[in-house]
Amino acid sequence: MRATCRLAPDGDMAVKRTGEEQRGAATASKCEYRLVAKKGEGTFSEVLKAQCIKNSKYVAIKCMKNHFDSLEQVNNLREIQALRRLSPHPNIVKLLEVLYDQPTGRLALVFELMDMNIYELIRGRRHYLGEERVKHYMWQLVKAMDHMHRNGIFHRDIKPENILIMDDCLKLADFGSCRGIYSAPPYTEYISTRWYRAPECLLTDGYYTYKMDMWGVGCVFFEIVSLFPLFPGTNELDQVQKIHNIVGTPPPELLDKMKKLGSHHLDLDFPPKEGSGIEKLIPHAPPDCVELICKLLAYNPDDRCAGRKAGSALRRALALLVSSI
Template sequence: MKNYKTIGKIGEGTFSEVMKMQSLRDGNYYACKQMKQRFESIEQVNNLREIQALRRLHPHPNILTLHEVVFDRKSGSLALICELMDMNIYELIRGRRHPLSEKKIMYYMYQLCKSLDHMHRNGIFHRDVKPENILIKQDVLKLGDFGSCRSVYSKQPYTEYISTRWYRAPECLLTDGFYTYKMDLWSAGCVFYEIASLQPLFPGANELDQISKIHDVIGTPAQKTLTKFKQSRAMSFDFPFKKGSGIPLLTTNLSPQCLSLLHAMVAYDPDERITARQALQHPYFQEQRATEKQALASHRRACFPEHPVAAEPLRAGWQMSKEGRKQKQSLKPEEDHPKRQGLAYIMELPKLKLSGVTKLSSYSSPTLQSVLGSGASGKAPVLRPLKCVGANKKTDPQKDMKAALKQCHLPTIERKGGG
């Protein structure tokens, strides 16, 4: 940590504290997550889930970037140097009197769903999605704190008391650790509502109160859902029937499309809950998808501008058939070449001309010296071409070749990886 100067403390959790640091090498500011746990070896550090997840998910615009891992073998201390963000979602909405605009809410939720989709497609689920772990800098949202993440392919059951209670999915509350990546979508739905209404959706005081708060809003689940939960629970439960007040009665500033996506994210049964990939295709994000598509097209035009001069030899008539909508390219074949299938040859490569003795460059290669031997100048010897033998001389070309080959023996090339 001698390359960093401590500026101040940002926050503290159960397993770590976060400090604002300045790099003495580049002068930039970073967030340093100092672990309270002591580590025995670098292998133990590399096996840390948070480090593995951040490395696997990098790079992505909506995932926090890990810049450096600082491990001190002597003291066993570990620090993760990450990019510094301005604030988290909780700090953004805390103390606000008026909700954010629906356009900004839509923009934030689209980025959150993109981070979840990227994470789930790479085999990781977060397990602790909440406003404090969602960071913002200049309206760019990034998901951080992967200390509780797990592989989607790891064996159940998982830890029961994971995730913060207000954002804990029903399957985490009612089963003995039998839940999936769908729990992240429930948590994201709770965050969705909290950003829009400036108040938590299910603020339970304890485990039983948390379940009661969920039933007060969305009602008790269907019997088939409870049956699935009971199969993985040691104790039985029977809840009194509640119709539920419904989410629309809690707020009036949410559009129908917004409420549609919110209901899909907080579906009680995880099998009926929407995925992050499906959420990105929801009509609520239609404007965001169009904006992103337009920005991508502009970026491609900027990176790959059209050059009329270079494109001149590639005159092609593209025809779209009505039946199969297949693209056909018609290229005029060159007169000197027969008609070829596949890619058209734009230009002909120049023919190699061998005149006289081809001299090697003056670059001295240790490999060539060891194999062929070095001359008086210390440079690689010149390879002389074979002389053409006249028709009146009877010689055996194979003997000449063997004689030439006996002068040097190339070393055996060994493949890497046992190939």
């Protein structure tokens, strides 16, 4: 089906869909959205808050900056394919419809609207979040990761801005960088936001796996607990150094393995260093949280806690917490 989108002079977005070129790009014959505010902007898109005139419900509309030549090209987007494969799931953001205007090549994705992202939740916060709330959020996040990985997709851009919340509900969003787990490396090197980029992404020429997502989960977990980022590197080398300062340098055999996978932009001959440890940075955190964060931030991806194991650990911790109240 073909979608025709226009921005009306009064600030309304009128969306009409006609034709039967291909199913799946739209679901209704006509829909209008009133634009309310701009929520954010990235390299490839901007996100707007809008209200559906028909039912008064608010939505988030992701307007892509790239132009698309055909509906086939739209339906082949990894983000759309991933969301269709992963839905429905309580911890994956829901894609409501796809709006495509073939004459102009414009594309917009309509999502359910959440209250805020994790970055907005902790930004400028003076008091720590409650233990039960933290564990409940992280349990939902690892459930989303487990569902995604079991369905053959890894996200590649886990960070606080891509994790949305509404009251007690958490949902993973922004699948624009995702890839199939069973596709062959090397992958794009400079994927993921630097502060949340796993060591294997930094130290090899694109040889990493879905375990990179779990490193990002560990960084996010730490940040929700501490209210500050764990590895805020200013560049690639500084990022590696900040990791080594806390986690320590990898054992020689792991470093040799990474050297064989190539790194044309960094010297991998690091002087041995024992990291200061994560637990010293979050002395207020319960031991089970610290232990899980450390497992998620294992330098060797083969030793890194996967989604299902992380979820089990959090479930046990949450059960113990609730039973003690």
